[in-house]
Amino acid sequence: NKNAFSKEMLGLGFVNWEHSWGKPFLGANNTITSATKALGPGVIRYAGGNWANSVGWDRTNQRTPYTEWQYPGDSSTYYFHYGKDEVDSLASFASQVGSKVMIQVNVANNNPTMWADMVRYTNIEKGYKFKYWELGNELDFDTDKGVTPQMYAQRVTAYKNALKAVDPSITIISGVTAYTMAQDDSKTTLSDYLRLTGSTSDSTSIHWYQQCNTTSLT
DSSP states (O other), X not given: OOOOOOGGGSEEEEETTTTOTTOXXXXXXXXXXXXXXXXXXXEEEEEOGGGGGGEEEOSSOOOOTTOOBOOTTOOSOBOEEEOHHHXXXXXXXXXXXXXXXXXXXXXXXXXXXXXXXXXXXXXXXXXXXXXEEEEOSOTTTOGGGOOXXXXXXXXXXXXXXXXXXXXXXXXXXXXXXXXXXXXXXXXXXXOHHHXXXXXXXXXXXXXXXXXXXXXXXX
């Protein structure tokens, strides 16, 4: 049996540093909007690789990147920021091009409350219907964050519970690995970031690179 080709199988990634330092947001750039609409992606992934492991959200306008800030009641430091004005423009852009949105969520700082509030703002208060919420980015590669597979698995459960308590219709995506298998050519075991979370999240994300973790074509 075969399934029909879904529009959501074609997606585009946009990074939020494209729209920093005084540059226009996605929804205000008619050229990018027209080009993206012509391509017809089903999903927009937002916003920025390992930048996502240091990003935060609050209900202020976008801060300049590399600005250190803290969330109320959270002693950890954030360096990047999803601003309210930025998120509003992203929603406008997605609506114009006919795409769903996948938000990259920071789990390295471990603040489910922050991201539950973003779900509340985007989906409940504003009705943007951001469907996909992807937890972390390549924490198997971004080892400076110190998030082990076991820690990650616990956070996936906590984030899923917090975010879905606000909007049960969203899809929680875990894994988000740079390496599908253990980072050792002698091993064929699935990465623990995937193995430990695959049954607790709604979906799984893997990143496949041409050379993966080996120089051998075999």
